[in-house]
Amino acid sequence: MSNLDTMPGIDARRLWSTLEASSEIGATPGGGLRRLALSEEDRAMRDLFAFWARESGYEVGIDRLGNMFVQRPGTDPKAPPVLMGSHLDTQAKGGRYDGILGVLAGLEVLRSLDDHGIATVRGIEVVNWSNEEGARFQPPMxxxxxxxxxxxxxxALDREDKSGVRFGSALEAIGYAGEEPVGGRELDSYFELHIEQGPVLDETGDDVGIVTSAYVMAGMRIQILGQTSHVGPTPMHHRKNALVGAAYVAVEVNEMGWRYAPEDGKSSVARIDVSPNLPGLLSDEAQLYIDFRHPDPDRLDAMTADVEAAVTESARRSRTEISIAERWGFGGLRFDPGLASLLTRQATALSIRFREMASQAGHDAYHMNNICPTVMIFSPCKDGITHNEAEDVDWDRTTPAVELLFRAVLERAGRADG
Amino acid sequence: MSNLDTMPGIDARRLWSTLEASSEIGATPGGGLRRLALSEEDRAMRDLFAFWARESGYEVGIDRLGNMFVQRPGTDPKAPPVLMGSHLDTQAKGGRYDGILGVLAGLEVLRSLDDHGIATVRGIEVVNWSNEEGARFQPPMxxxxxxxxxxxxxxALDREDKSGVRFGSALEAIGYAGEEPVGGRELDSYFELHIEQGPVLDETGDDVGIVTSAYVMAGMRIQILGQTSHVGPTPMHHRKNALVGAAYVAVEVNEMGWRYAPEDGKSSVARIDVSPNLPGLLSDEAQLYIDFRHPDPDRLDAMTADVEAAVTESARRSRTEISIAERWGFGGLRFDPGLASLLTRQATALSIRFREMASQAGHDAYHMNNICPTVMIFSPCKDGITHNEAEDVDWDRTTPAVELLFRAVLERAGRADG
Known part of the structure; x- marks a missing residue:
């Protein structure tokens, strides 16, 4: 590995300029991005990404779900390719970097290989996954x-957004309903670079996170059933206010997060829908969406038991009927140890300060980990603020992650003379 | 008053049939009514009400806000008239009786006077007030x-509904933008009959409530400001979730209601608006609408202080900024003692079991009390369930209130030979 220091790397300024261009598409007054999946903004960003790729001489494959694959062939057409990427869609009031950095870093890796005339045995592809955020179509990823x-x-094509628009129809409307089959082909490996979305790297001063595992996450939709009645004359002992039932659950779930915080557990209440939700009326129905995560699956089970107890207690105190109407979850996985140690070795050789860490957010890599060796690289973000218009990165502190991606993908794709 | 027992009264069957006809206009599958102010359903009900009035030979005056006045002249055209009525609009999922009973009982009083050939010195008018509920245009009444x-x-004409439709435009669209000035004329008195909207009469078995006063009510819009961030990686001590802040306030407000319940105080949380309210994101803004009431204005001040303390404590526990963004209130009034004792006397003479009570809901009578002698009559409703599709009355237990209205209005209008 002694030649690593003298090897050519990426063009950070070029990558930065692509990120700046991305930041113009769906820009919000608050300095962030609103680029919901399959919106006109998503179409414009996809068009620009495809333009850049084709301008650099790459084919762009599009599958039936609109996943985009920018392809740089290897010298051995039969060898399964190395894949890297993330997503270009954002939250309703999202930031400029999130998954976008991972896609554009992938493009930068391809362009840098060309700059330096480097051929690889295996092909290398950059993917832009459709609808990672789940801000428009559920579920995310x-x-x-x-x-x-x-x-x-x-x-997937039948998923509907809040207005009842089908995923398939929205995909056709923006011209990204491709013809390639979705998946079903062999891949050498998958790398996903992403901003951390938490404050750890910003606080420790480390350059990159090598992501070896993922927190286990549990999501639930809590349903609260009450009874409408007039806010005025209804005595307290006649009330069954669904909104109050939801509030008790929300407080309990939040308190639970603090109890598990010393172990790095956390819990969230992130959406409430109340009906009829009118000032003069107690509500007869509420839906509450909660989410909790823990590094240790056994402790997540303990949190689940706490939520179940909170549901019972909240129903009692609010005199409503409360049930867990839906449950989902992800995470609790280990990324490929071979790829993690490849990253560790490369980071060490490049004098990049790294720390091994667990991912706490959901990522497309979680699904890819089921079908090929997969790993993630985190780069720092300021104060851990993400999914927020104020999401920001320090460019000097972002470059090491892209350099690491470049070296790791190059090694994995099998270096050959340029 | 010895002749009261032999005096003619109302035609309960006819009144019931008008209520049945009303129950068909805007009927919901759940057996209630959805007849929002100035909707097509409101127009249809107004048309039917005006048809009935004109069919009986009464003029129908309509003012610039669509308030409808059905006029039965007296023998002295210069004497200010007696007014009675309520409203024909409903909540989004309202019941069949609410204010409707008060308007149609008024019509029945006029018709009964005609049946018996009774002339009065003063004119008598029945009013249908526009937009009492406030379910479409704020404020109510x-x-x-x-x-x-x-x-x-x-x-008032500039009030807008949730879709941005002006009150004035909606009023013109249904053809009820009249030309008469709004108010500004002398009235002898105002009587409002309404279902109780609480369980007291149903539980005590009394026939009517003679409403001598109104609870004082305080409404507040609580604003919670937080910060968006990702539900996954954000540690507990970095979170400022507006939805959680709102939940703490909601729980505290509800607990306050139980503390004051022994004094018949009560508190409500009846609407929450959260932004961006997405499953993957902590919210940066929430608005919570609360309402609390007490028979004693001094104790309401104590409740207000409790809410202010709850706001401070909830902000601390949720790490959000919470403020009382808007305050309003009504009630805390005494109705006209002369009219109340008139009702007491008539009820006694008719052997109607009555109880003096305070109104807890808002009513148009509160505003009328500022400009002329005003009083209310309550009739029982089953289990106190109102503003609900299941709102129901027992007809035999409703008739006494209408009879009492008939006798009281007749006395006030000054009986003359028929």
Whole structure:
């Protein structure tokens, strides 16, 4: 590895300029991005990404779910390619970097290989996964899920947004309903670079996180049933206010997060829908969406038991009927140890300060881990603020992660003379 | 008063049939009514009400806010008339009786006077107030407020519903933008019959409530400001989740209601608006609408202090900024003692079991009380369930209130030979 220091790397300024261009598409007044999956903004960003790719001489494959694959061939057409990437869609009031950095870093890796005239044995591809955020179509990571065989293409095409628009119709409307099959082909490996979305690297001063595992996450939709009645004359002992039932659960879930915080557990209440939600009326129905995560699956089970107890207690105190109407979860996985040690070795050789860590957010890599060796690289973000218009990165502190991606993908793709 | 027992009364069957006809206009599958102010359903009900009035030979005056006045002249055209009525609009999922009973009972009083050939010195009018519920245009009791000089006609016409439709435009669209001035004329008195909207009469078995006063009510919009961030990696001590802040306030407000319940105080949390309210994101803003009431204004001040303390404590526990963004209130009034004792005397003479009580809901009568002698009569409703599709009354237990209205209005209008 002694030649690493003298090897050519990426063009950080070029990568930065692509990120700046991305930041113009769906820009919000608050300095962030609103680029919901399959929106006109998503179309514009996809068009620009495809333009850059084709301008650099790469083919762009598009599958039936709109997943985009920018392809740089290797010298051995039969060898399964190395894949890297993330997603270009954002939250409703998202930031400029999130998954975007991972896609554009992938493009930068390809361009840098060309700059330096480096050929690889294996092909290298950059993917832009459709609808990672789940801000428009549920669930998040929808299209990598199907790619990895976790659900059918038809099921995904039938997902509907809040207005009842089908995923399939929205995809056709923006011209990204491709013809390639979704998944079902062999891959050498998958690398995903992403901003950390937490404050650890910002606080420790480390350059990159080598992500070896993922927190286990549990999501639930809590349903609260009460009874409408007039806010005025209804005595307290006649009330069954669904909104109050939801509030008790929300407080309990939040308190639980603090109890598990010393072990790095956390819990969230992130959405409430109340009906009829009018000032003069107690509500007869509420839906509460909660989410909790823990590094240790056994402790997540303990949190689940706490939530179940909180549901019972909240129903008692609010005199409503409360049930767990839906449960989901992800995480609790280990990424490929071979790829993690490759990253460790490369980081050490490059004098990059790294720390091994666990991912706490959901990522397309979770699904890819089921079908090929997969690993993630985190780069720092300021104060851990993400999914927020104020999301920001320090460019000097971002470059090491992209350099590491470049070296790791190059090693994995099998270096050959340029 | 010895002749009261032999005096003719109302035709309960006819009144019941008008209520049945009303129950068909805007009927919901759950057996209730959805007849939002100035909707097509409201138009249809107004048309039917005006048809009945004109069929019986009464003039129907309509003012610039769509308030409808059915007029039965007296023998002295210069004597200010007696007014009675309520409202024909409903909540989004309201019941069949609410204010409707008060308007149609008024019509029945006029018709019964005609049946028996009774002339009165003073004219008698029945009013249908526009937008009492406030389910579409805020605030509730909007048009009696203006009638009583509490706000300008132009301000009311400019109120907008959730979709941005102006009150004035909606009123024109249904053809009820009249030309008569709003208020500004002398009235002898105002009587409002309404279902109780609480369980007291149903539980005590009394026939009517003679409403001598009104609970004081305080409403507040609580604003919670937080910060968006990802539900996954954000540690507990970095979170400022507006939804959690709102939940703490909601729980505290509800607990307060139980503390004051032994004194018949109560508190409500009846609406929450959260932004961005997405499953993957902590919220940066929430608005919570609360409402609390007490028979004693001094104790309401104590409740207000409790809410202010709860706001401070909830902000601390949720790490958000919480403030009382808006305050309003009504009630805390005494109705006219002369009219109340008139009702007591008549009820006694008719052997109607009555109890004096305080109104807890808002009513148009509150505004009318500012400009003329005003009183209310309550009739029982089953289990105190109102503003609910299941709202129900027992007809035999409703008739006494209408009889009492008939006798009281007749006495007040000054009986003359028929």
């Amino acid at each position: 929808l299209c990598s899920l199907v790619f990895a065989g976790g659900a059918s293409v038809e099921w | 909007l048009c009696s407020l203006v009638f009583a000089g509490g706000a300008s006609v132009e301000w």
